[in-house]
Amino acid sequence: MQIRRATEADFVSMWSIFHAVVASGDTYVFAPTTSREDAHVYWLNPGITTFVADLKGSIVGFYKLIPNQRDLGSHVANASFMVSPAAHGKGVGKAMGEHCLIEARKAGYQALQFNFVVSTNKSAIALWKKLGFAIVGTLPKAFNHQQLGYVDAHVMHRFLDDIVVP
């Protein structure tokens, strides 16, 4: 599997994965009815660094890396990840997470922060903990889970000083 920068041509596959991920309403705040245009702005607007996981020409996941805040908060990165539901549990998320830590370090960020990890998203929380993130805060009932109702969301954070750029 190759992890490489996303191109405009990748968006057809990215849109299909995005649509499948948000359909269940259990991990992201995007409504299942989010438009293709809104998804395009979120993932591929100028200034956004997006990578795809390319398995023999087939896109199985993608992530974006941006400053978490502007100006005086821009030394901390933020990232979002999506793996095709058909490819969950096969190491794609882990490979992209490790790649992201190196890219964030290479870009000069001091830390990486996830602002909104749904507390019931066990696979994401397990993966981020495995990659060295800690839950540094919890937002009570911040997410309207489409099966469970209002549930908490975590802020997860990790400094990057131990990340070795190959």
Ligand SMILES: CC(C)(COP(=O)(O)OP(=O)(O)OC[C@H]1O[C@@H](n2cnc3c(N)ncnc32)[C@H](O)[C@@H]1OP(=O)(O)O)[C@@H](O)C(=O)NCCC(=O)NCCS
């Ligand atoms: C969360 C997500 C990115 C994980 O990617 P993935 O490719 O499915 O995960 P991986 O196969 O790389 O698994 C990595 C680790 O996560 C953990 N994990 C994965 N699935 C799990 C599950 N169902 N339950 C518990 N832990 C799980 C394991 O610790 C695993 O490590 P191991 O293989 O060494 O045991 C992916 O499931 C996804 O896109 N989900 C929908 C969108 C989303 O939640 N994005 C993240 C928002 S914060």
